[in-house]
Amino acid sequence: MFQDDITVAVFDNEWQLNQDNGRYLLIFSDQPIVYHDETTPVVRISAAFRTNELRGKLQVSLVEKAISNATCQFDLWKFNHDTDYLTAVETMIDARISDGHVDSRFKSRWLEREQRGISVFEKGIAIPHVVNEKDTPEILLQVGVYDQPIKYLDRTVQMIFLIGTPNNLDQELGQVLTQIYDLVFLASNNVNIYDRLIDYNVDANLLQIAEGI
Numbered sequence: 001m002f003q004d005d006i007t008v009a010v011f012d013n014e015w016q017l018n019q020d021n022g023r024y025l026l027i028f029s030d031q032p033i034v035y036h037d038e039t040t041p042v043v044r045i046s047a048a049f050r051t052n053e054l055r056g057k058l059q060v061s062l063v064e065k066a067i068s069n070a071t072c073q074f075d076l077w078k079f080n081h082d083t084d085y086l087t088a089v090e091t092m093i094d095a096r097i098s099d100g101h102v103d104s105r106f107k108s109r110w111l112e113r114e115q116r117g118i119s120v121f122e123k124g125i126a127i128p129h130v131v132n133e134k135d136t137p138e139i140l141l142q143v144g145v146y147d148q149p150i151k152y153l154d155r156t157v158q159m160i161f162l163i164g165t166p167n168n169l170d171q172e173l174g175q176v177l178t179q180i181y182d183l184v185f186l187a188s189n190n191v192n193i194y195d196r197l198i199d200y201n202v203d204a205n206l207l208q209i210a211e212g213i
Contacts, residue, residue, distance in 0.1 A: 009022060009024070014033045014034065014035075017033070017035065018034075018035065018036050023037065023040070024037075024040050025040065025058075025061060025062075025065070026040065026041060026043055026057070026058065026061065027040055027041070027042045027043065028042075028043050028044075028045055029042055029043070029044060029045065030044070030045045031044075032044075038205055038207065039061070039064045039065060039068050039205060039207065040061065041057045041058075041060070041061050041207055041210060043057055055186075056186055056190060056193065056210055057210045059179065059182045059183055059186050060183065060186070060193075060206060060207055060209060060210040061207065061210070062179040062182075063141075063176075063179050063180060063183050063206060064205055064206040064207050066139070066176045066179060066180075067205075067206060070138060071137065071138055071139065071172060071173060071176050072138060072139050072140075072141055072176055072180065073096075073101050073136075073138045073139070073140050073141065074141045074142075074143075074206065075092075075095075075141075075142050075143070076142075076143045076144070076145065076197075076200050076202055077091070077092055077142070077143070077144045077145070078144075078145055078146075078147070078200075078202075079091075079144055079145070079146050079147070080146070080147055081146050081147055081148045081149075081150050083146075083150075084150065084152070085120075085126065085150065085152035085157050085160070086114075086152075088144050088146075088160060089110065089126075089128055089144070089160060089162060090107060092142040092144055092160075092162050093106055093107045093110060093142075093162070094107070096140060096142065096164070100134070101132075101134065101136065101138075101140060101164075102130075102132045102134050102140060102164055103132060103133040103134040105133065106130055106132060106133075106134075106164065109130050109131065110128055110130045113128070113129075113130065114128065118152075118153060118155065120152055120153075120155040120156075120157055121188075122188065123188050123194075124149050124156045124157055124158035124159055125157075125158075125159050125160075125161065125184070125187070125188050126152075126157050126159070126160045126161070127160075127161045127163065127184060128160065128161075128162050128163070129162075129163040129164070129165065130162075130163075130164050130165075131164070131165055131166075131167060132164035132165060132166055132167075133167060134166075135166075136166065137166070137170075137173065138166070138173070139163065139164065139165055139166075139173060139176050139177050139180060140162070140163060140164030140165075141161065141162070141163060141180050142160075142161075142162035142163075142164075143159070143160065143161055143162075143197065143200075144159070144160035144162070145158065145159050145160075145197055145198045145200065146158045146159070146198075147198075158198070159187065159194070159197060159198070161180075161184050161187075163177075163180060163181075165177055187209075193209050193210070196208065196209040196210075196211070197209055
């Protein structure tokens with residue numbers, strides 16, 4: 001059962017599929033195939049009934065689509081365990097201030113929020129989140145991963161999800177924000193996704209973290 005309208009296209013073989021100019025959210029196949037659009041995951045029919053696997057691939061796919069549509073500004077940083085948590089977050093924010101994706105006071109608002117309450121949760125995941133006053137129709141998702149867990153105050157950190165949201169969320173950006181939080185919770189509950197983020201290949205797209213789940 002699907003809540004939204006779904007259009008289904010059927011192809012007899014891999015060649016016909018790749019000749020089609022449509023853009024698809026998911027492709028189901030009974031055998032391994034190669035599809036020209038790497039942002040669209042190919043799901044084996046045998047996996048369609050494994051709910052967790054299908055849900056995981058779909059959640060990652062939705063965020064990847066948002067990245068390709070420029071409604072999500074994504075980047076992933078890797079940090080050595082010698083870098084403390086505050087420095088890592090500052091490094092990511094400074095880069096986004098420099099390239100104009102967030103406003104100049106973004107970092108000071110984050111520090112104020114950090115002083116009011118720690119943003120580190122279970123399983124070594126930190127979710128610092130800040131309002132972005134820059135007038136850009138996008139959600140910022142900066143992921144930072146450590147080569148090994150570090151300590152911040154009395155908690156353990158290995159993965160940082162820095163999220164920046166615009167002042168006014170329209171319906172589309174609200175959906176993207178929900179999809180991003182779904183991805184964060186997916187990573188916290190799926191060890192394969194978690195490990196693939198730590199070993200992330202920055203030259204490949206986000207769908208790499210859903211391979212093999």
